[in-house]
Amino acid sequence: MLSLDPSKRNSLQRCICDGDLVIVYERHDRIKAVKVQKGLDFQNRFGVFKLSDWIGQPFGSKVLSNKGGFIYLLAPTPELWTLVLSHRTQILYLADISFVISYLEVVPGCLVLESGTGSGSLTTSLARAVAPSGHVYTFDFHAQRATLAREDFERNGLSSLVTVSVRDIQGEGFPEEFCGAADSVFLDLPQPWLALPSVRKMLKQDGVLCSFSPCIEQVQHSCEVLTSGFTDPNVRLIGDMQQLILDIRTFEVLLRTYEIREERMTTSEADHESPVGPMRKKRHCTPHDVDDSQGERTATTVTARPCQESRGHTGYLTFARLACS
Known part of the structure; x- marks a missing residue:
């Protein structure tokens, strides 16, 4: 499980238990997630590894196979989970994730709304960022994807920090119960501009929105709505003050290794x-x-x-x- 206990943040001080999720590291481009269970084996090109031998070993240990080959047993951090999770949809990778969390100003205790759960790559990192007192409410219109994502969060020990719901945010908007309560909102939708009126209602004053779009035409349309559609007389008022959308910026993050x-x-x-x-x-x-x-x-x-x-x-x-x- 992902370590959210500050006293156990150093993975080398944690030992593997029966039922734990472990990241098996063969090399930088060959890693996978394995659930530790007594009586079962893990087999790869280096030989056969008995999972019962892993129990009691600290995360970060080097273990040997029956043939003398070796692998490393790593703690499942959000960064490593992003590299091994099942790709049910296109996912966000580390460069975009770190930029999003920083620019959304997500800190412990925040309430974050996300639309477009997908494979849960960003959601996992958001959960760590808001822990231990915050919460991430994530929505996906596809029921099967939502179910699989919920199972992943349970397997990673994030159920207390993440709530997965099935909802068409483009057509229905976010639930009214979050009106004025969200510190940050993240959208990964084909037509994000349709959800912007709802986002405006959900955000707290000084809250931040992020919309992820693969095509520049989506960005252009969203920015048009952001700049022209948020000063009409029907916007929600806070006292006698009218809501405005400010500081609209678009970035493309490129990583070179x-x-x-x-x-x-x-x-x-x-x-x-x-x-x-x-x-x-x-x-x-x-x-x-x-x-x-x-x-x-x-x-x-x-x-x-x-x-x-x-x-x-x-x-x-x-x-x-x-x-x-």
């Missing part, structure tokens, strides 16, 4: 005598390589280069703040 590698380089004495400077040639060397009779010398160097495969555009994040005139 680099690979750090240690390589052995060879240079010859002739290279150092060149009037234009040394010309290095790269050769795959082993740790046992030595200078040869041709006068070549080897040196270890660390290189950093962009990963060949990286995620590009995911979507546009539009933020707006509710204020009063």
Whole structure:
């Protein structure tokens, strides 16, 4: 389960129990979630691992298989859960999630409304951000997706922080019980502008809205509604003050990952005598390589280069703040 107890925030101080969810780490691009159960085995290319042997081990442990292969047992943080969850819909990844939580000013004790639960990637991080006294109310129009998301939150120990409901927010809006109570609202909808009148009613004064849209046309339409449709005489009043939407901004978050590698380089004495400077040639060397009779010398160097495969555009994040005139 995700650790929300401040006294157990350090995963190395927590031990694995029967029934716990564990993230099995083989390498950076090969990880999966496994539920620990006595009498069962986990099998991969490194061999067979007995799950009963994991019980009592601290998170972060390295465990061996029957063939001598090894894996690491990691605590299921929201970041790792995002990488292993079932993709029922397109999900938000770490770059967008961290930006959203920061810009929405989500802190412990906040009440957050979310429409478009999907696979629950963002919801899981929102739950950690509002813990231990806040709550996330998330809505999805698809009943089966909502049920699967609810099961995931129960499995991750987040049921006390997240409530999943089936509701068409575009057509019905958010429930009236949250009127004026939300610190933040997040929308992941095909037509977010249809939900904006309801969002205006839900937000507290100085509350923040975020709308995630993959297409710029969706952003343009939403911004038109935000700038022109929130000063009409029918808006909710706070005392004698009229609500206004301010500070409308749109961002695209792009993440570039680099690979750090240690390589052995060879240079010859002739290279150092060149009037234009040394010309290095790269050769795959082993740790046992030595200078040869041709006068070549080897040196270890660390290189950093962009990963060949990286995620590009995911979507546009539009933020707006509710204020009063």
